[in-house]
Amino acid sequence: MDQINSISFIGSGNVATHLAIAVKKVGYDVKEIYSLNQENTIELAQKVSCKAIRSIEQMDQSVDLFLVAVPDETIEKVIKKFPFVNGIVAHTSGITPMEVLNRERRFGVFYPLQTFSKQRELDISAVPFCLEASSEDVLIHLKELAMKLSESVFEIDSDERKYLHLTAVLVNNYSNYLFKAAYDILAAKNIDHSILMPLIEETISKIKDITPHEAQTGPASRNDIKTIEKHLMLLNEYPQYKDLYKIFADQLIKKYNE
Amino acid sequence: MDQINSISFIGSGNVATHLAIAVKKVGYDVKEIYSLNQENTIELAQKVSCKAIRSIEQMDQSVDLFLVAVPDETIEKVIKKFPFVNGIVAHTSGITPMEVLNRERRFGVFYPLQTFSKQRELDISAVPFCLEASSEDVLIHLKELAMKLSESVFEIDSDERKYLHLTAVLVNNYSNYLFKAAYDILAAKNIDHSILMPLIEETISKIKDITPHEAQTGPASRNDIKTIEKHLMLLNEYPQYKDLYKIFADQLIKKYNE
Numbered sequence: 001m002d003q004i005n006s007i008s009f010i011g012s013g014n015v016a017t018h019l020a021i022a023v024k025k026v027g028y029d030v031k032e033i034y035s036l037n038q039e040n041t042i043e044l045a046q047k048v049s050c051k052a053i054r055s056i057e058q059m060d061q062s063v064d065l066f067l068v069a070v071p072d073e074t075i076e077k078v079i080k081k082f083p084f085v086n087g088i089v090a091h092t093s094g095i096t097p098m099e100v101l102n103r104e105r106r107f108g109v110f111y112p113l114q115t116f117s118k119q120r121e122l123d124i125s126a127v128p129f130c131l132e133a134s135s136e137d138v139l140i141h142l143k144e145l146a147m148k149l150s151e152s153v154f155e156i157d158s159d160e161r162k163y164l165h166l167t168a169v170l171v172n173n174y175s176n177y178l179f180k181a182a183y184d185i186l187a188a189k190n191i192d193h194s195i196l197m198p199l200i201e202e203t204i205s206k207i208k209d210i211t212p213h214e215a216q217t218g219p220a221s222r223n224d225i226k227t228i229e230k231h232l233m234l235l236n237e238y239p240q241y242k243d244l245y246k247i248f249a250d251q252l253i254k255k256y257n258e
Numbered sequence: 259m260d261q262i263n264s265i266s267f268i269g270s271g272n273v274a275t276h277l278a279i280a281v282k283k284v285g286y287d288v289k290e291i292y293s294l295n296q297e298n299t300i301e302l303a304q305k306v307s308c309k310a311i312r313s314i315e316q317m318d319q320s321v322d323l324f325l326v327a328v329p330d331e332t333i334e335k336v337i338k339k340f341p342f343v344n345g346i347v348a349h350t351s352g353i354t355p356m357e358v359l360n361r362e363r364r365f366g367v368f369y370p371l372q373t374f375s376k377q378r379e380l381d382i383s384a385v386p387f388c389l390e391a392s393s394e395d396v397l398i399h400l401k402e403l404a405m406k407l408s409e410s411v412f413e414i415d416s417d418e419r420k421y422l423h424l425t426a427v428l429v430n431n432y433s434n435y436l437f438k439a440a441y442d443i444l445a446a447k448n449i450d451h452s453i454l455m456p457l458i459e460e461t462i463s464k465i466k467d468i469t470p471h472e473a474q475t476g477p478a479s480r481n482d483i484k485t486i487e488k489h490l491m492l493l494n495e496y497p498q499y500k501d502l503y504k505i506f507a508d509q510l511i512k513k514y515n516e
Binding site for chain 2: 014071072073095113114115116117119120122126127128152154159160162163164165166167168169170171172173174175176177178179180181182183185186189191193195196197198199200201202203204205206207208209210211212213214215216217218219220221222224226227230231234235240241243244245247248251252254
């Protein structure tokens with residue numbers, strides 16, 4: 001093939017949904033969707049007007065690219081059942097090495113470094129795509145696709161990618177959980193959480209300007225034990241959030257005061 | 259007095275610096291600065307072209323408002339040495355009750371819910387000011403001042419305020435520390451942390467649209483133990499970050515999968 005024209009998806013979750021919509025939008029022919037969850041498969045197939053497939057063995061083997069966007073623990077299982085194809089087979093995982101796909105002829109990784117939720121649209125053009133490929137030829141094809149979707153395309157090997165995935169969990173999943181904790185605590189006091197939004201926004205704006213190390217403020221970094229104790233008292237009703245609070249406070253006290 | 263015209267500061271740290279500059283900018287007469295740190299006192303006094311005072315007893319007692327922006331553990335100590343004045347005395351703390359100022363005639367709280375670093379300018383007009391006052395008269399004066407600085411002014415009592423302060427620590431101080439962890443880990447692998455910025459921005463954008471509960475993604479919320487184990491392996495070089503990672507993973511697994 002000269003370039004990728006047709007794409008099928010294995011998976012129908014958050015990542016598959018966003019990518020299928022995005023590639024269709026820029027003109028690719030989305031052929032088929034298969035996933036273990038039949039209901040989600042049908043839903044996504046309807047969204048991008050393509051065929052929903054009931055069993056992986058029945059997938060059309062002539063398409064140019066198969067994007068495997070399934071949970072990490074499922075990638076190997078899925079691939080074992082997958083017929084040998086001429087097209088490129090690429091997974092979208094941050095943590096799984098490219099080599100799990102090495103039964104295929106041409107394979108690679110097409111990892112979008114972003115948090116995707118089905119219920120929310122997002123601007124794919126700002127998403128960094130991290131690519132890896134079994135050959136220069138495959139890399140060229142994946143790059144061409146990625147550059148149609150996004151302004152931000154990187155070659156990242158499997159080792160680097162797993163560190164990116166780890167840090168993505170820290171900055172997104174775990175920050176978001178801190179936001180959840182804060183919202184829960186304010187809701188119990190009938191305080192509207194929107195009052196925190198300027199602070200949350202400044203938290204991000206700051207680190208565009210100065211390092212997180214320089215941006216650090218608050219009681220723990222200045223070793224204000226009395227304030228920390230008062231906060232811990234308030235958290236008596238929330239034993240889990242109290243455990244979280246403690247470990248942060250301890251680490252910040254050590255890093256900034258010893 | 260009809261309204262606040264002159265303001266003196268007790269304190270010369272991040273909050274005092276930002277507030278002194280801000281009130282001067284909107285036309286108030288910044289009279290004097292006193293703080294324990296003589297060097298910072300002089301630096302701030304120069305910035306806002308006012309007098310640096312060496313001892314609190316020597317402060318001009320005729321000013322309309324004294325803003326006490328010192329570390330929480332110092333507020334009571336400072337106040338004990340402070341002469342009785344006719345003006346309003348207000349502290350800027352999130353966690354300290356208003357009543358610690360009750361030796362004064364007229365007192366209150368002027369708490370800006372934001373993270374301030376001296377080395378970074380910020381738009382004060384978006385900062386939520388949380389006010390509390392010993393009388394209706396004091397409240398009117400503090401409100402007038404706050405509304406000249408910001409579009410976002412709230413009456414918040416001492417009990418609500420301490421919960422706001424606690425949640426501010428969670429969403430700012432502890433998120434920022436997660437960013438620091440991520441940056442440290444990427445630096446050790448020579449990966450430019452700017453690749454994380456679109457993800458960090460989307461983390462915030464998401465919660466303007468959907469709740470943090472709905473926004474949650476990642477291995478822990480989908481109980482992907484294998485990925486978590488791989489991440490923990492990568493964190494063997496970072497025992498503290500590993501402890502942090504574990505506690506988040508455990509809590510997310512429980513909240514989303516039990």
